[in-house]
């Protein structure tokens with residue numbers, strides 16, 4: 001049931017605040033993270049020397065975002081790999097490896113095969129999954145469910161923000177179990193997480209209609225590029241995937257620092273480029289680097305669409321369009337910056353008259369390898 005929305009995707013984007021809130025619910029007590037499903041499983045986290053996150057598509061981008069938080073709060077090195085690549089390259093894993101899989105459906109065959117493989121090789125496995133009782137969680141040593149609710153549209157939206165939320169909860173939990181994070185530090189991050197749902201709601205209220213109009217105006221565009229740095233990089237990849245998936249427009253995401261190593265050759269007058277701009281308050285250095293990237297592409301005629309924090313005036317002279325997100329700590333910006341990109345992809349596909357829920361050639365859950 002679309003609940004009055006024109007598409008499941010529109011409904012699911014509107015549910016992004018609840019997807020985060022419901023994934024947090026029941027997992028925080030007195031300012032600390034408490035994950036009931038992980039009760040008695042501290043042994044899974046005690047002896048590990050590395051974490052490998054495996055997933056496909058959008059879930060893999062959630063994993064890339066999660067890596068920053070996992071490494072920062074647990075001090076355990078983290079690799080993020082596409083499940084189908086991991087499985088076939090004889091990876092170095094064993095009892096000291098925690099393999100975290102991420103899957104909305106819990107049925108993605110590539111991810112399932114990678115989890116089974118990791119288990120056979122003696123690794124510990126933990127599944128982040130949105131579907132109760134699905135195959136991947138059943139094959140894993142531990143489960144942390146995302147509570148985004150059923151996701152029907154092929155393009156994953158609310159599951160993505162729920163996956164990042166679950167990864168952050170897991171990172172805080174492991175950080176506390178291993179003692180790499182103090183209770184005070186953990187409590188600060190919990191406050192940031194709790195504030196996210198209202199901030200997403202604010203984007204939907206203040207920016208959705210404007211972004212949809214802007215997307216409709218761009219409906220004839222043939223190619224769109226997305227740039228981001230640090231946690232903004234996986235968001236750039238996600239923005240590009242969503243756009244190609246439902247609007248059939250060529251789209252590519254890049255790490256902003258890669259520009260001069262190749263992609264800047266693509267910039268010609270009129271080329272639309274979305275740039276995810278880090279907070280100037282939280283990371284002045286990263287912010288100044290991204291602003292100079294914007295200047296470089298602007299000088300070559302790019303049409304810059306900046307996704308920037310409210311009040312960031314430094315982007316104004318160089319951006320043709322600024323999509324605003326509320327203030328948040330640096331690790332939490334991805335949960336906000338992705339929302340305008342989801343709205344944009346949906347708005348553009350809708351303006352082209354396409355079926356946003358059932359894009360051509362794609363299935364909601366990929367159950368073959």
Ligand code: M6R
Nearest residue numbers: 057058059103104105108155156
């Ligand atoms: O069910 P899963 O999370 O395992 O699915 C993984 C990918 O197939 C999925 O995220 C896909 O990339 C989406 N259609 C992207 O919007």
